[in-house]
Amino acid sequence: MTSNLEDFGDAADFRTLLNYVRSNRGFDFTGYKQPSLMRRVTRRMQTVGVTSFSEYTDYLEVHPDEFQYLFNTLLINVTAFFRDSTSWQALRNEVVPAILHSKEDTDPIRVWSAGCASGEETYSIAMMLAEMLGVEEFQSRVKIYATDLDEDALTEARQATYSKHKIDGLSEAQLKEFFDHKDGVYTFSKELRRLVIFGRHDLVQDAPISRIDLLLCRNTLMYFNAETQGRILTRFHFGLNDNGYLFLGKAEMLLTHTDLFSPVQLKGRIFTKVPRLTGRDRLLIMAQTGREASPDVLTDQLHLLETAFDVSPVARIVLRHDGVLVLANQRVRVLFGLSPQDIGRPLQDLELSYRPVELRSCLEETYKRRRPVTLSDIAWQTPRGETVFLEVQIAPLFGHDNAILGASISFIDITQFKRLQAELEHANQELEMAYEELQSTNEELETTNEELQSTNEELETTNEELQSTNEELETMNEELQSANEELQTLNEELQRSSGDLNKSNTFLECVFASLKGGVAVVNRDLQVQIWNTQAEDLWGLRPEEVVGQYFLNLDMGLPVAQLRQPIRDCLASTVADSVELTVQAVNRKGRSLSCRITCTPLVNAKKQVQGVILIME
Secondary structure: OHHHHHOOOOHHHHHHHHHHHHHHHOOOOOOEOHHHHHHHHHHHHHHHOOOOHHHHHHHHHHOOOHHHHHHHHHOOOOOOOOOOHHHHHHHHHHHHHHHHHOOOOOOOEEEEEEOOOOOHHHHHHHHHHHHHHOHHHHHHHEEEEEEEOOHHHHHHHHHOEEOHHHHOOOOHHHHHHHEEEEOOEEEEOHHHHOOEEEEEOOOOOOOOOOOEEEEEEOOOHHHEOHHHHHHHHHHHHHHEEEEEEEEEOOOOOOOOOOOOEEEEEOOOOEEEEOOOOOOOOOOOOOOOOOOOOOHHHHHHHHHHHHHHHHOOOOEEEEEEOOOEEEEEOHHHHHHHOOOHHHOOOEHHHOHHHOOOOOOHHHHHHHHHHOOOEEEEEEEEEOOOOOEEEEEEEEEEEEOOOOOEEEEEEEEEEOHHHHHHHHHHHHHHHHHHHHHHHHHHHHHHHHHHHHHHHHHHHHHHHHHHHHHHHHHHHHHHHHHHHHHHHHHHHHHHHHHHHHHHHHHHHHHHHHHHHHOOOEEEEEEOOOEEEEEOHHHHHHHOOOHHHHOOOEHHHOOOOOOHHHHHHHHHHHHHOOOOOOEEEEEEEEOOOOOEEEEEEEEEEEEOOOOOEEEEEEEEO
16 A cells, blocks of 8 residues: 555645645645545545546646535445444443432533534434433533534534434334424434534634534544644534543544543543642641650750751751851762761852752742742752752741841752653553554554545445436336337337328329319319429420419410419319319410310318319319
8 A cells, every 4th residue: 555655646646635634625635644644645646547646636726616525525424224233332331420410400411522523412412312311401401512624524413304214223112202204314303403502613723612512523533643732622622521422433532642632431432531630728737746855855855856867868968048058968968979067157158059050049949938949859969979860849947036147958869759750651651552553553554444434335335326327228128129119119100101191192193194174173272283294295394394373384385374363263162062163375386276174172071171183174
C-alpha cells in the first residue's frame, strides 16, 4: 500500500493539498491520521483519473464541485441504532441512573452527540432517556445537541427517516412507540425530534458546547492523530460538568489521558471527567505546653534540642533578624563547608549568602510578605564533586508578639527524587508510546473495518441499482416484443389491405379501359382524380399530367368553361341525377367533332356527393 501511495506524490504535495482545502473551504484535515487519509484521497483521485496530489490540487481549482465528492469520501458515516449493545446496556444500567441521582427532579439534562453522522446514535440516546424518564419528563428536562462536520450527513439526520435494514437494532416496542411507518420508511417521532438540535461543528477548531452531562463521541477520535486527539479531549473536558460522562467507541480507550478522564466501565468505553484540583487552604495547628522545671532539667532539654537539630537529615540554618548566623546543623556544614567559627558571623560575609542561590533578596521577600518562600531545582556541587539538587525553603520565625525574630533556611536534598522522577517520566513516556502504538494499531484496524463496511454498503447499493436496471431493461424488452408483435400484425393487415386495394384498382382500371368514351372524375374542388386511356387518346393529355390539376384549367380541345355550370349542378344535387350536354370540341389530332358530355354525381355510401363523373363520347 505504501508504494502505491508514493506513486501519487510526496508528503509535501499532500500537505499542500490539505492546506488548500483548509484555506478554501474551512475543513482542516491536517489533524487526521495521514495513512488512512491518503488512502481515501487517492481513492477519489483514481475515480476522477488524476495521478498526483499536485494535479488533484489543480483539479479542485478548476472543478469546485469536486470538493463535495471529496468530503463525502473523507467523512465516512458508518453508524447504527444502539451500536455495540453491551456498551449501551452499561450506559442504561450505570451512567444514566447516576446522572439522574445527581440532579434534582426539575434540573435540566444536557447531552452532546459529537460526530453524529446520520443520527442513529443521537436518536438512540433520545429513546433511552425517554424510556427511563417518561416522554413528558423527557420533553421538559432533556436537551440534546448533535453535531458533525458533514453537511450531507446532518441533512439526513435532520430528516430522521430510515429504511428497514437500518432499524435492525430496535425492538418492536421501540418501533411502535418512537417511529411512524409509511411506505417502507421509518420516521422518528416529531415530538421528540424537536428536542434534538443539529448543527455543523468542527471538533478541532470550534469551541465546545458547555455544561454537558453526557457526551457521546463514538468512533470519531480514532480518525485523528494523538496530538489532535489531545486537543479535542481537552475541549471535551472543558464542556463536561464535573460529574459528566464521556461515551466513546470500542476502538478508543484513553489510556494516555488519565489526567482528564478516568474509566467508569472500560469494557463499554465509558469515562468520567477528572475535576481540576484548585488551591486549598491548609491549616497548621501548633500547640505548645510547658511547666516549671529545674535548671538541670532545662539544660538537658536544651542539649536535647540542639542535638536533635544538629543530627537532622535536612540541612538547615537559623538566622537572627539582623542576618547573623545563629545555628547550622551538621548536614549543612558538610554540604557547604561551614565551620563552628562561622556561627555568629553575618550571612553576607559567608559564601552561602549567594551560592548556590541568592539568599539575601529571598530573605527580604520573606520578611516583607511574612510567609515562606520556596526555591526549587537548585543545582549544587558538593566539596566531594557530586552534583545535588536542592529545594530551598525560607520560613520566617515569629515571637509571642508576632514580631519577626529571624528566619529558618532549609536545604532539602531532592536529588533522589529528581532521579526517580526522571526515571518515572521516561518509563511513562515509553509506556505512553506503547499505549499510543497499541491504540493507533487498534484504531487503524477499526478504520479499515469502517472503510470495508462502507465499501460493502456501496457495493450492495450498486448491486441493487444494477438489479433494478436489469429489471427495467427486461420490462422494456417485453414491451418492445409486444410492440413488435403488434407491428407485425398491423403489417400483415396492411399487406392484406394493400392486396385488396390493388385488386380493386386493377378491377377499376379494367372497367375504365372497357368504356368506349373518355372518363374523368373530379372531386368537390374540381381536381382531377381519374383520367382513363380513352380520355388520353381523345384529348392528348396523359394521366400524370392531369391527375391533381384543376379541371377547368386544363389546356385541351374541350371547351371546359361550358362544363362549369353542369358540374356545379351535380355537386349541389341531392339525388344522383345526370346532366347531359353536347359541345363542339377539337381532338388531339386537331379534328373538329361534336362531343356528348354526361355529368353524373359521385355519391358515397352515406348519400353524400364526393365529386362528379364526366363521360366524354
